[in-house]
Amino acid sequence: MSAIVLGAVASIVPVAAGVTALLDPLRKKETASAQVFVTRLSAVPEDGSPKKFTVEMDRVDAWATYSNTPVGAVYLRRTESGDVAALNVVCPHAGCFVGLAEDKARFGCPCHNSSFDLDGVVNDPSSPSPRDMDSLAVDVRNGDEIWVAFRNFLPGRHDKTPV
């Protein structure tokens, strides 16, 4: 009888190890906020006007890796203090892409007319957006590489809740 139990245990262990290895990719989660190279400083207008850039990352699903996949976009702008500011283009109201006005003096959302100043602050009390545009941390490396801590946040909330 004990030989049967030992035999059963001996056969279950390798099967369990195989199943664990097979399902391992499903248990891995993407990093919450990845620093992503977006562009070079020379590509950001020197006059302080914002410019939109696509954000590309390597994406990993359960078993495959996809290189340089577009995952979103940011507005980059040189500030008066000489830093670079980044705003996620996704509107905090319901997730549409915010556009830049023709005069490049404000942002506007085409879906329900939320309006933001160039710092991403809601500048019209009738705007339905519950919060300002989502700012993202910027790191300038090697003098001209702009890296952004890119992530998305839940729309429709007053607080910035990461997706």
Ligand code: FES
């Ligand atoms: S999604 Fe932008 S105002 Fe509604």
